[in-house]
Amino acid sequence: MARKARAAMAAEVKEEVKAVEAAPVEEATEAPAETAPVKETGKKAAEKKTSSRKTASKKTETASKKASAKAAVQTNLFIQYQGAELSYSDLIERAKSDAGVKSPKSVNLYVKPEDNMVYYVVDEKVGGFVLA
Secondary structure: OHHHHHHHHHHHHHHHHHHHHHOOOOOOOOHHHHHHHHHHHHHHHHHHHHHHHHHHHHHHHHHHHHHHHHHOOOOOOEEEEOOEEEEHHHHHHHHHHHHOOOOOOOEEEEEEOOOOEEEEEEOOEEEEEEOO
């Protein structure tokens, strides 16, 4: 839908430029002063629309880069219980190796420190292991 709107706007600008270029130029002393700004205005308006779109797209790209940089924050999770410490990445790796899946689509962990167990579902394979 946005493409259609852009195409329509571009067609309108082209028609305006053609109309301005096709307008007869009077050779009176005052006429060039009046005709020249109109011709430049039509082109400048088209240039302003194009440059404002470029500026808006650059701002959008910059904002998306900043958002992706914020989204790429490294996080760690450590579970500490009765003197033991487990990291999230170690639990994930252990569940993947226990399930026999190298690159899973989904990994769900259920840590029950009171039972000293970790239960997992790796690509619909259910299992569990004892915390070390």
